[in-house]
Amino acid sequence: MSEFDLDELAEELSEFAAPETKNGRSPREERVIAGFEEIQRFVEKQGRVPQHGEERDIFERLYAVRLDRLRALPDCRAVLEPLDHQGLLAGAPTIAEPSPDYDVDQLADELADMDGTEDITVLRHVRTxxxxxxxxxxxxxxxxxxxxxxxxxxxxxxxxxxxxxxxxxxxxxxxxxxxxxxxxxxxxxxxxxxxxxxxxxxxxxxxxxxxxxxxxxxxxxxxxxxxxxxxxxxxxxxxxxxSPDSGQLSFGGEFEADDVESGTIYVLRSLSDHPYVTQHRDLIHKIGVTGGKVETRIAGAEHDATYLLAKVEIAATYKLAGINRTRMENLFHRLFASARLDITINDRFGHPVQPREWFLVPLFAIDEAVERIKDGTITNYVYDPKAAQLVKAAPVGGHRGPGLD
Known part of the structure; x- marks a missing residue:
């Protein structure tokens, strides 16, 4: 009978050797750690340990039971204590401790991934x-x-x-x-x-x-x-x-470190010699939003019917952070729609044009609108063109609903 070479024998036996585990842990210990890490992620997200109670969601209650069992089993504590940077194992179990024969292997089996189990006697995710x-x-x-x-x-x-x-x-x-x-x-x-x-x-x-x-x-x-x-x-x-009072809008003042400057709200005054414009020059304003420089935007205004084919001057500007510029411009136009300037001029080619961004609104009313957008109270106001100011919106159904005062 031929003799086995020791190296050959070692190679044969190596095929039957148990696979090495990372960090020298057994598969069961790995599952215990995985279950504990789920609890740690819950604590990081919620800022508290999972708790018992019918009013809690099913996953939180599951984590609470799991943590109690991990705290009660010395074998589990020995495995998990080096990983317990949150001090979760220091608390005392809030449920009855498992029986002495309920060991780390049984707990590992309970924490194991159950995907693919088709046993109809296993109840999972049953609602209370x-x-x-x-x-x-x-x-x-x-x-x-x-x-x-x-x-x-x-x-x-x-x-x-x-x-x-x-x-x-x-x-x-x-x-x-x-x-x-x-x-x-x-x-x-x-x-x-x-x-x-x-x-x-x-x-x-x-x-x-x-x-x-x-x-x-x-x-x-x-x-x-x-x-x-x-x-x-x-x-x-x-x-x-x-609504804006939760912090989405940022105008003027200092920007926070993580704010992104989206552009500028600008208010223009026309220098047109049109008789109606001349008569109401201090009341007629154009409101717009731009992502660039206002001066660049209004260059050549005298050649653009949008600007009444006349030069303009900047009456006011407000910096804008973290807001969709188009939506903000639409907001102002909707708010002052009842005071839109109704004027028709001929463009350079003699075609009649009705500019849509000019309003018969005093500058102080625009200032107030900006402030009310900032503090979130603009939803309670409408513009009254007769009074030339913002006024409280009419109550709904005879009374103002909760949260609209």
Missing amino acids: SAEKRAAEEIANRKTCTDFEMFKPLFERVQADLKTGLRQSQPIEAGNRAIEAGDFFILDGVTLYVAEVGEPLKTTAGEVDCRLRLIFANGTESNLLLRSLQRAFYDDPAARRLV
């Missing part, structure tokens, strides 16, 4: 009764009998979105505050928080309140505040419709 009630309440809406009172609010919001006066923003996990007067988009439908009821205690001991929600499709709901917050979590496309 509270989550089921929330989903039912969202779907259980009734016709809003006084929707005509709220319809102008939805029309105004849609117009504000088009002009850039409002913007839609994702609803951050750490900021799901809900107040009367707020607008949101949920499941593709715009909703308005018309009323926030008195605080009430739930069976879980939490403080909640009943809302009156009006939807753009003419329905309404009396959903609980916490149920609406959970609905936002379930809809990744949910959005908050925010």
Whole structure:
């Protein structure tokens, strides 16, 4: 019988050797670490450890149970303590500790990826009764009998979105505050928080309140505040419709380090010798927005019918940061549309032209409009051409809705 060479024997045996693991850890230990890292990511994002409670979402409750078990098992603590830069293992378990025979291998199996498991006895992502009630309440809406009172609010919001006066923003996990007067988009439908009821205690001991929600499709709901917050979590496309007071607009003053200067709002005064312009020169202004220098924009104004075929002077400028220039220009033109200058002149070729960017608006009214855009109160005002000033918008349905005062 031939003798095996030791090197040949080593090569044969190496085929049966267990694969090496990174950092010398077993596959089970790797799964324990992976499960712990999920908890760490949750803490980094939410700024707190996961907590128990029926009102919490299912993933947070899963992380809370997992953390309790990891804290209770010495084998797991020994593996994870060098990685615990957040001090998560220092807390005491808040549920009963596992039985002595519940060891690290069993926990590793529980934390293992279950994708592909077809066992019908395995229940995954089963919603609690509270989550089921929330989903039912969202779907259980009734016709809003006084929707005509709220319809102008939805029309105004849609117009504000088009002009850039409002913007839609994702609803951050750490900021799901809900107040009367707020607008949101949920499941593709715009909703308005018309009323926030008195605080009430739930069976879980939490403080909640009943809302009156009006939807753009003419329905309404009396959903609980916490149920609406959970609905936002379930809809990744949910959005908050925010007004300028949340910080999107920046005019004049000093720019923040991360602001991008988008351009300049300019107000021009015409030097035309047209009789009507001459008579009302201090009242007639052109309002526009440019991404370059205003002086460059108005060069050669006397050859352009847009500028009334006359030279112009700059009456005022306002720096613009982080805003869509076209939308902002449209906003001003819509705000002062009732005072648009109705004048016809002939261009260089003798063709009649009606410039659209000139308005019979005093400079102080334009200044006030800029300030109200900055502080977010412009939605409550309209321009009155007879009084030549901004005035409070007419109440909707006989009273001003919450959040519009």
